[in-house]
């Protein structure tokens with residue numbers, strides 16, 4: 001069966017659900033397609049929680065997006081009655097023997113500098129203050145430094161996706177799930193989309209297919225995007241564990257290497273565990289062969305290298321674990337741009353593992369781009385042009 005629409009959004013995870021919602025709300029005739037039934041656990045947007053913070057150490061180009069996201073999540077909460085955004089604060093810390101407080105590459109340093117430059121409400125905490133306020137971080141070294149941002153916290157990714165899809169449908173969006181897009185071809189002034197169940201003709205297409213993006217987009221994306229397997233662990237709490245009543249999300253740099261960093265969330269009510277994760281960019285995977293099981297060795301290694309002696313109040317017992325994937329660009333920044341060969345196709349989903357906090361704002365920006373030809377937020381920093389020597 002062939003359908004027609006003004007805009008088709010291909011992939012309805014974090015980016016796609018936000019874009020579909022904003023387009024439908026703006027009165028656009030829009031259809032969304034997903035190979036699974038979002039929210040689901042097969043892509044990059046599952047695992048209960050995602051950190052959000054205004055002082056985005058990755059760079060100031062992201063600040064307008066995350067500001068808009070915070071506002072939109074509150075609007076979505078009011079419309080849906082769901083709790084999406086927990087403003088419990090975020091604590092970014094550096095605590096390691098080689099720590100140089102003036103190192104411009106240190107993530108805590110970058111976060112503090114950006115907050116100062118952009119007037120973001122924050123406190124800089126000494127090791128003593130960190131220990132006093134947040135006993136779970138009592139193992140920090142005496143030379144540790146902390147950045148506390150009260151307006152940060154975490155969002156609930158599955159709920160955000162579900163709410164935006166529900167509201168999009170109420171605004172008239174068509175949603176096709178368990179349907180895989182297999183091909184995009186130019187057709188007249190628009191795009192012909194082939195799926196495993198039929199086809200769609202759209203004036204414009206947004207591809208938000210996450211880790212599957214390059215298989216759908218072809219060159220140059222297949223040469224630019226890497227899929228990196230990531231592991232999430234929920235460690236059981238000790239019986240006598242002590243947490244401040246409002247504990248923050250956190251990012252802890254505990255050594256000079258790329259792997260000497262972890263992040264996590266406060267224990268969620270009634271769960272008796274704390275979610276902690278780290279990142280890896282070395283080993284690349286393919287979506288169809290991604291190893292989705294976490295081994296006992298990986299659990300033990302995570303506790304020994306990232307938790308033991310660094311975060312107090314946790315047992316080595318893993319009560320839950322999950323595998324998720326980052327879609328990573330060569331410079332770890334986003335790609336949001338028109339496809340260089342496929343006219344009327346916009347690419348949005350390569351978010352290098354830090355996209356969720358920007359997703360609601362990006363949905364708005366992309367909808368504005370479709371409707372008005374440009375967005376309020378400047379997206380030029382995410383252009384493909386910066387890779388011109390590579391593609």
Ligand SMILES: Cc1cc2nc3c(=O)[nH]c(=O)nc-3n(C[C@H](O)[C@H](O)[C@H](O)COP(=O)(O)OP(=O)(O)OC[C@H]3O[C@@H](n4cnc5c(N)ncnc54)[C@H](O)[C@@H]3O)c2cc1C
Pocket residue numbers: 010011012013014015016033034035036038042043044045047049050051052179180181182208209210211212213216230231232277324325326348349350351352353354355356357358
């Ligand atoms: C472990 C982990 C931790 C993270 N932590 C944070 C964090 O703390 N803060 C933060 O801001 N960000 C974080 N991120 C990053 C953030 O979650 C991602 O950038 C974001 O969720 C990616 O959304 P997406 O829409 O690009 O991809 P997805 O949500 O995976 O959506 C892609 C969708 O496309 C569909 N699809 C794919 N191919 C096709 C096709 N051919 N046809 C139809 N449908 C298709 C898929 O089924 C899927 O639903 C984290 C990511 C991971 C993996």
